[in-house]
Amino acid sequence: MLALGVVLTPCAALVALLSAHARVGAALGSGIAFFGGAVLPVIGLALAARFSAPIKGTLSVAAWAGTLLAALASMPTHVDASAAALAVDGALVAFGWAVGSSVGRRVQHASHLLPACVVAASADLVSLLSPEGPSHAIARSDRALSVLATWFPVPGSRDLSPALGAGDLLFMALVFGVACARALPYARTVVLCVLGTALAGVAAAGLGVAVPALLPIAVCLIAGLPAARALPAADRKAARWAMIVAGSVALASILRNFWIRS
Secondary structure (H helix, E strand, O other): HHHHHHHHHHHHHHHHOOOOOOOOOOHHHHHHHHHHHHHHHHHHHHHHHHOOOHHHHHHHHHHHHHHHHHHHOOOOOOOOHHHHHHHHHHHHHHHHHHHHHHOOOOOHHHHHHHHHHHHHHHHHHHHHHHOHHHHHHHOOOOOHHHHHHHEOOOOOOOHHHHHHEEEHHHHHHHHHHHHHHHHOOOOOOOHHHHHHHHHHHHHHEEEOOOOOHHHHHHHHHHHHOOOHHHOHHHHHHHHHHHHHHHOOOOOOOOHHHHHHHH
């Protein structure tokens, strides 16, 4: 399952590359590219997360994937971007599984997903809106974006379209790890992540701006998994304060961004 999850998106991307000359409408081509770059990696992560490995194995995979991404980031600009994109897609899924799902399997209670979702969504929002935020900086750097986001060919053209960021994949891998370890309804968890990803893509296309994917993903998970909302009494105070602080920082970033734009 691990190998299938890692190669799923690169194999689909290779098929799309080989059909670059096919006659496909612009809307259909964009839809296929979004499905390939945003939905297939989630499915690949979901397949990989079912496989549990010892810590030494996950560390080895994380080191291999990180080294590959670093090597791709340092490659000359004249290297075939399409071939590099296939390697990036596989490496990001492998790294997400090695780090995210292994951490998720060690989460003590399914309800810890609630503060995790709020904090992750708030951090993603702040990172994108703040000029000094990592997501903001990555979006402005072609080199960083080339290795920290999934890519998929647009059928009928030579273009490549970016989709999910490394942080999105890491978080969803963590969620899948929790679902495996804490007996959450796995298929529903995967569908909720796919739905959140799709909502982010639709919002980004409609608004014409980057949308933090973790926000709709977190909303879908919290709404669709009752077990994620059932915090034990002993954890409620700490979780409440974590969510209040994270939400306050996110709100301050929104207001700051609105003030700068006005």
